[in-house]
Amino acid sequence: MQKEKRARSIKKKGEASGPRVEAIVFDAYGTLFDLDSFGRDAEQIHHGYGKEIAGIVRQKQIEFAMTRTILGKYVDFEILTRNAIEFALKETGIKRTDAGVEKLYSAFQNLKPYKDVAKALNDLDALEELKVAVLSNGTEAMLDKLMEHADLTFLSEGIISVDEAKAYKPSPKAYLHGQNTLEIFEKEKVFYISGNSWDVAGAKAFGFLVGWINRTKQPLFDEGFYDFRPDFEFSSLEEIAELFEDE
Numbered sequence: 001m002q003k004e005k006r007a008r009s010i011k012k013k014g015e016a017s018g019p020r021v022e023a024i025v026f027d028a029y030g031t032l033f034d035l036d037s038f039g040r041d042a043e044q045i046h047h048g049y050g051k052e053i054a055g056i057v058r059q060k061q062i063e064f065a066m067t068r069t070i071l072g073k074y075v076d077f078e079i080l081t082r083n084a085i086e087f088a089l090k091e092t093g094i095k096r097t098d099a100g101v102e103k104l105y106s107a108f109q110n111l112k113p114y115k116d117v118a119k120a121l122n123d124l125d126a127l128e129e130l131k132v133a134v135l136s137n138g139t140e141a142m143l144d145k146l147m148e149h150a151d152l153t154f155l156s157e158g159i160i161s162v163d164e165a166k167a168y169k170p171s172p173k174a175y176l177h178g179q180n181t182l183e184i185f186e187k188e189k190v191f192y193i194s195g196n197s198w199d200v201a202g203a204k205a206f207g208f209l210v211g212w213i214n215r216t217k218q219p220l221f222d223e224g225f226y227d228f229r230p231d232f233e234f235s236s237l238e239e240i241a242e243l244f245e246d247e
Contacts, residue, residue, distance in 0.1 A: 002189075008020060008021060008022075008127060008129050008130050008244050009112070009153070010191065010209075010243045010244060018243075019188065019209055019231075019242075020097050020189070021130070021188075021190065021191040021209060022126055022129075022130070022182075022189040022190070023130065023131035023132070023157070023182050023184055023189065023191065024130060024131070024132055024133075024190075024191045024193065024240070025086075025132075025133050025134070025135050025178060025190055025192050025193065025208075026121075026132075026133070026134050026135070026192075026193045026194075027060060027134075027136060027169075027192075027193065027194035027195065027196060028138060028143060028159075029111070029136065029137070029138065029196075029197075030136050030194075030195045030196050031163065031166050031193060031194050031195040031196065031213055032113055032114065032117050032121075032134065032150075032152070032237075033112065033113055033114070033117075034111060034112050034113065034114050034222075035054065035058055035111065035161070036054070036186060037111050037112035038054045038057070038107055038111055039051045039053070039054030039055070041042055041063050041102050041107035041108060041110065042054050042104060042107055042131055045103055045104060045107065046092070046094055049092050049094065052092055053085075053088045053089075053092060054090075054184065056087065056088035056092070056182065057081070057084045057088050057104075057108070058084075058205065060080075060083070060084035060087050060088070061077075061080055061084045061137075062198070063080060064083060064145035065077070065080055065137055065168035065202070066168065066170075066174070067111070068080075068168070069168045069171045074166040074167065074168075075217050076139050076159075076163055077137050077138045077139050077140050077142060077163070077168075078141070078142060078233050081105060081108060081142075084094060084189075085101050085104045085105055085108070086101055088104075089101070089104075096155075099105075099140050103216075108127060108226075109142065109145050109146065109149075110149055111146060112114055112150070113150040113152065114215070114236075114243045116236045116237045116238050117150070117152070117237060118150075118151070119236035119238065120150050120153065120236075120238050120240060120241060121152060121155065121223070121237075122200055123241040124240065124241050124244075125155055127241075127244060129246070131155060131157045131182055131184075132155050132159060133155060133157035133160055133161065133178070133181075134147070134155065134158070134159045135139040135158065135162070135174070135175070135177075135178040135192070136158045136159065136160070136161060136162070137161075137162050137168045137169055137174075138161060139163050140159065140161045143159040143161060144159065147159060148187070153222060157182060157205055160177070160178050160181045160182075162174040162177060162178075164177060165177035168201050169199055170199060170201060170202020170205070171202070172198055172202075172206050173207075174202075175192075175202065175203055175206040175208060179208075186208065187207035188207060188208070188209055189207065189209075190208045191208070191209045191210075191211065192208040192210050192211070193210075193211045193212075193213060193234075193237075193240065194210070194211075194212065194213065195213040195214075195215055196223060196234070197210070197212070197222035198222075198225065200212045200225070200228070200230050201222070201225035201227075201228035204228040204229070204230060204231075209231050210230040210231050210232070211230055211231065211232040211234055211240065212232070212233050212234070212235070213231035213234050213235075213236070213237065214233055214234065214235060214241060215236070217235065222242070
């Protein structure tokens with residue numbers, strides 16, 4: 001059941017009040033779920049290659065997704081992920097087998113959430129007037145399994161996959177799909193949170209209010225996306241709930 005539509009104020013440091021939002025929307029991969037955990041699991045499968053495999057898979061997921069979106073040749077994220085795994089095996093010189101691809105894909109499906117995720121989402125979901133959701137490039141089936149495995153199925157608005165939009169983030173079509181699904185009419189009423197600079201830039205360019213989770217403590221936002229800097233920067237998800245005023 002959707003929550004009653006009502007905006008909540010966000011406190012900006014040193015100010016009595018700030019912008020009002022109706023929803024807080026999270027990216028999944030690299031924001032709620034730790035992609036390094038895939039590297040650790042891949043290491044157990046292919047000793048000495050886990051970190052390299054994980055790095056190649058993530059690079060190719062993004063590359064394939066962005067290229068297909070630009071070309072208008074969409075295939076879903078499950079297919080892209082399997083393609084990326086196959087490429088990683090070839091790149092590392094590991095013999096490709098169907099069973100080997102499935103084993104790595106299963107490991108990717110069991111990404112671990114960051115330690116701050118459960119408490120932060122619980123705190124935010126407890127705010128009755130605020131919708132809380134996930135907008136991800138993953139398919140609904142992939143995201144359902146991730147969320148269930150991490151025991152995060154309590155979110156008020158659940159998950160939103162770009163699959164119906166047939167375009168991957170950072171395409172405006174993907175963010176518009178999220179906005180429409182949440183039935184929010186003003187872009188700036190969506191507070192979008194991501195740990196990926198390209199995703200932050202895409203959401204900001206679209207018109208969302210944006211927060212960047214800078215878990216690796218980068219000194220500066222990505223220079224290549226500097227024109228689309230986030231409105232907020234956090235070192236952990238726990239800082240987000242503290243922004244909202246008691247009403």
